[in-house]
Amino acid sequence: MMDWQALTLTLRLASVTTVILLAVAVPLAALLVLGRGRWLAGLEALAALPLVLPPTVLGFSLLVLLGPRTAIGRGITALLGHPLAFSFGGLVVGSVIYSLPFAVQPLVAGFAAVDPAMLDAARLLGAGPWRLVRTILLPLARRSLLAAAVLSFLHTVGEFGVVLMLGGDIPGATRTLSILLYNQVESFDYAAANRTAAVLLAFSVVALAAVYLGSRPRGGRHA
Amino acid sequence: MLELSLEARRGGFHLQLECRFASDWTVLFGPSGAGKSTVLRLVAGLERPDRGRVALDGRAVTDTAASMFVSPGRRATALVAQQAALFPHLSVRANVAYGLTGLKPSEREARVEEMLKLVDAEALVDRRPGGLSGGEAQRVALARALAPLPRLLLLDEPFAALDGAASDALLERLQSWLRTHDVQVVMVTHDATDAYATGAEVALLREGRLAALGPAEMALATERNRIVGRLSGAKTD
Numbered sequence: 001m002m003d004w005q006a007l008t009l010t011l012r013l014a015s016v017t018t019v020i021l022l023a024v025a026v027p028l029a030a031l032l033v034l035g036r037g038r039w040l041a042g043l044e045a046l047a048a049l050p051l052v053l054p055p056t057v058l059g060f061s062l063l064v065l066l067g068p069r070t071a072i073g074r075g076i077t078a079l080l081g082h083p084l085a086f087s088f089g090g091l092v093v094g095s096v097i098y099s100l101p102f103a104v105q106p107l108v109a110g111f112a113a114v115d116p117a118m119l120d121a122a123r124l125l126g127a128g129p130w131r132l133v134r135t136i137l138l139p140l141a142r143r144s145l146l147a148a149a150v151l152s153f154l155h156t157v158g159e160f161g162v163v164l165m166l167g168g169d170i171p172g173a174t175r176t177l178s179i180l181l182y183n184q185v186e187s188f189d190y191a192a193a194n195r196t197a198a199v200l201l202a203f204s205v206v207a208l209a210a211v212y213l214g215s216r217p218r219g220g221r222h223a
Numbered sequence: 224m225l226e227l228s229l230e231a232r233r234g235g236f237h238l239q240l241e242c243r244f245a246s247d248w249t250v251l252f253g254p255s256g257a258g259k260s261t262v263l264r265l266v267a268g269l270e271r272p273d274r275g276r277v278a279l280d281g282r283a284v285t286d287t288a289a290s291m292f293v294s295p296g297r298r299a300t301a302l303v304a305q306q307a308a309l310f311p312h313l314s315v316r317a318n319v320a321y322g323l324t325g326l327k328p329s330e331r332e333a334r335v336e337e338m339l340k341l342v343d344a345e346a347l348v349d350r351r352p353g354g355l356s357g358g359e360a361q362r363v364a365l366a367r368a369l370a371p372l373p374r375l376l377l378l379d380e381p382f383a384a385l386d387g388a389a390s391d392a393l394l395e396r397l398q399s400w401l402r403t404h405d406v407q408v409v410m411v412t413h414d415a416t417d418a419y420a421t422g423a424e425v426a427l428l429r430e431g432r433l434a435a436l437g438p439a440e441m442a443l444a445t446e447r448n449r450i451v452g453r454l455s456g457a458k459t460d
Contacts, residue, residue: 117308120269121364125322125371126296135321139312 002195005172006180013088013176014156017095021103021152022145024096029107030133034119044108051101059165062094066166086168091176094162102151110144111137143215150207157203225249225375225407229265229275238262238272238431244409246424247402251411252443253428259411260304262428263377266409267302268295279375279407296322301368304379307360309352315339315363316348322371338366341400342393362393369400376401378410382417415443 032044050058066084067073077083084090114137122136138145160178167174169183177200184193225244232238238258251259264270266277268284271292277285279300284293309318319335326334339345342362352360361381369376382390401408412418418425418439425442427435435442 115308117304117306118310120267120295120302121308121367122310122321123269123295124267124300124302125367126324127321128294128296136310 002199003177003180006175006177006196007199009088009172009174010157010176010178013091013095014153016092017099017156018103018149018152020092020096021099022149025100025103025107025148025152026133026138026145029104029111030129030137032104032108033111033137034129034132047104048101050098055098055159055161056165058098059094059162062090062097062162062166066090066093085166086170086174088173091163091167091174094166095156095159098159098162099152099155102155103148106144106147106151107141110141110147114140146214147211150211154204154207158200224280225266225409226276226278227262227266229262229272229277231261231265231270231272231275233261236261236431238265240428240431240433242426242433242436244407244424244426248398248408248410248423250418250423250425250439251409251428252413252415252418252425252446253434254413256430257428258431259413259428260379263302263379263409263411266375267300267377268293268298269302299371299374300377301371301373301375302377302379303361303365303368303381305381307352307357307364309355309360309363309367311352313352314348315344315350315352315355318352318363319367319370321367334370335366338370339363341369341396342366343396365393365397369406372404373406376406376408378408380412380414381410415446418443 028043028047032040032047063085064070065072066076068077068083073083073085080089084093118136118140119132122132127135157176158178159176160182163174163176163179164182167176167179169175169179175183177196181193181196181200184190184196227240227242227244229238229240236256236258238261240258240262251262253259261270265272265275265285272285272287274287275285276283276288279298283289283291284298284300285291309315310321313321316335319338320331323331323334335348336345339348342365344359344362344366347355347359347363352363355363365381382394408423410417410423423439424437425435425439426433427442427446435445
């Protein structure tokens with residue numbers, strides 16, 4: 001029997017995370033590509049850090065940061081009326097940070113591939129940074145935008161270490177498909193584990209196929 | 224009137240220029256690597272000089288001493304380069320209208336029509352840049368640059384993609400329109416015939432320095448002597 005609660009929670013988490021990530025990653029990638037100054041190298045490194053950071057370390061750090069031991073954690077608890085750790089909101093925060101490079105890097109690559117002569121032309125015609133992003137960079141790098149959205153979504157769907165550390169295993173609040181799979185394996189329910197794994201695999205295959213279909217020229221790559 | 228006092232280093236290249244272009248049409252002439260395109264980019268605000276000042280009609284748009292830099296879109300300056308750089312995802316109409324955000328839709332449409340007529344490209348209005356020839360794309364790029372009615376037009380060998388007759392006819396129409404709208408032009412070329420054809424003031428640039436400034440006959444006298452010398456040398460060989 002499929003655990004629909006875990007499935008809908010996973011989809012909700014991945015959708016909310018993807019929307020927030022795109023809202024953050026598009027201006028960040030534009031700043032990294034269009035901006036000037038050495039400090040941008042530091043910012044780019046910071047945005048890529050979750051790639052090399054072990055998920056458990058990131059989850060543990062966020063657990064401490066958002067918990068009652070720090071002023072930030074206490075402030076958030078006072079503001080929301082409950083701690084962010086072990087809640088859906090906490091999972092969203094962890095997922096956004098954990099998947100940030102998967103949204104930023106395809107966008108940086110896509111924006112950087114846009115002919116600088118077109119950006120110059122738009123600037124001379126009065127386009128400011130936001131109009132450059134909206135009317136030139138995003139339309140010309142729409143495949144990168146699609147890749148960023150799909151990678152962010154899939155990365156969040158398959159996330160385990162951060163979710164376990166930060167959210168634990170609360171049905172309906174923090175029990176995602178990855179946590180469910182872990183529980184099923186722990187209790188030797190391999191038939192259920194197979195079904196859950198198949199659902200996770202199906203997400204990945206379908207979404208990646210959509211990305212490759214979108215980025216493939218109609219006449220083939222060498223037509 | 225365009226006043227320049229520029230100093231810029233690009234790798235091993237050092238540009239040092241102090242001059243004033245008062246003529247309606249100035250040709251910036253010089254060999255490849257003389258710094259002609261760099262001057263245009265510095266004037267347009269697409270690059271910043273290490274030190275210096277750029278003033279258009281007495282109004283400073285770059286002044287490093289005063290930490291002043293007006294962004295490219297606020298200089299009333301247009302630049303058309305050899306590469307048309309049309310926006311491939313927009314129609315010709317939308318390309319030409321790109322810089323006309325301040326106008327009402329009806330005024331915008333009228334301006335687009337006027338500009339496309341000027342460059343003889345009315346028939347292309349609904350086409351996408353991907354389907355245009357090099358010459359057509361270049362004419363649309365010119366229409367797009369002129370549509371916001373700039374005070375200064377910078378041309379970086381923009382007629383390279385046009386054939387001779389089309390280029391001459393366009394140049395004639397363009398000169399008349401620019402005079403009517405009081406637009407000053409600085410055109411980069413390495414073709415001496417362009418310099419003579421426009422009857423312009425010529426600034427001869429060599430290795431990042433101004434070598435001569437004046438009427439074509441005067442500014443290009445040394446260049447002409449050099450070419451004649453080479454030709455007669457070749458004859459005697």
